[in-house]
Amino acid sequence: MARKPKTGPASDPELLILSSLASGPKHGYAIMGDVETFAGVTLAPGTLYTAITRLVEKKLIAPQSGIGRQRPYTLTAEGATGLTEQLNAMRRIATAGLRRLRPA
């Protein structure tokens, strides 16, 4: 199992939610499970919904009409662009950092 990152961008709830929704619409509970699987991070319910609120306000994700009380959330075009930019930036940093760490 992946080591649980405590701090840093890899544990940022907003980034994790956006990454989870990149594979398709999910409701809160499914996002939580998915994030736990691919990132090894357990998002507590309060933190998860605070991040969802922020993302909806920023129009990076949008709620869809769902069955029952659980609504699925979907990544907006703006959200997809933002996520791509963020992940590319992280990849650049990770590549540079790992290259520098490699013994000469």
Add this chain to the structure above:
Amino acid sequence: MTNWIVRILLRFYPVNWRREYGAELADMLLARPLTVNIVGDVFRNALWQRLRASEISTLVGLAMLLVMLNGLVWNIIAPSPYGSAASMLLQNLWGSNLYVLLLVGCGLWTHLRHGGKLDRSGLAAVKISFLAGIPVMAAGALMLSGVLGVTVLRPGDTPTTLQQHGFTYTYYDATLRSCWVRVEGSEGTWKAIQSISCPPAPLGVLVAPLFTLPASFLWGMAGGLLGRWIARGRRHVAT
């Protein structure tokens, strides 16, 4: 039991937020065991949502309440010397230019954010004043009930601590000072006289903050008026 805790936890969230996400969060909380960590996380985030949803006047008012409460507690535990900023702020909030600017600024912000009538800006400033006045009113109520005593401090007096003076509010009296006067009829003789110590009336302390509310309203409206001019200027530039 869990149902009951979840319902209470959700109550901490703002109404609008609850309407939007409450059902989803409740379902999620009920679907898994409710640990102390989860309760803490939900509570912390509920407060955060409340803070985000609050008006600027509520936040500034709460900050002022904390400043005043801090001043009151320190006044009782270890009063600052006569004339210090902390002592003067507690006793005469209106003596602070910063406080007046705060009221004007809040009125300005309220108008720029919400627009509408100027009385909304005035009411925002009233809210700040009321919240800031709560510690003073509490002190008045404690004085009135005889729980809190009053010590009058004159210029030059050294304040005493809680151990020395007990549960007492230290009142700073600017009019209470010693002065030298020439005694009538005896040429060249000077005598020290001192005004009589007159502690504040508990009922006066209790209601004093309420009397500041109309002035706060006016300062808030002044800020709102400023906001209206700025908004007009912006529209003018835009066209």
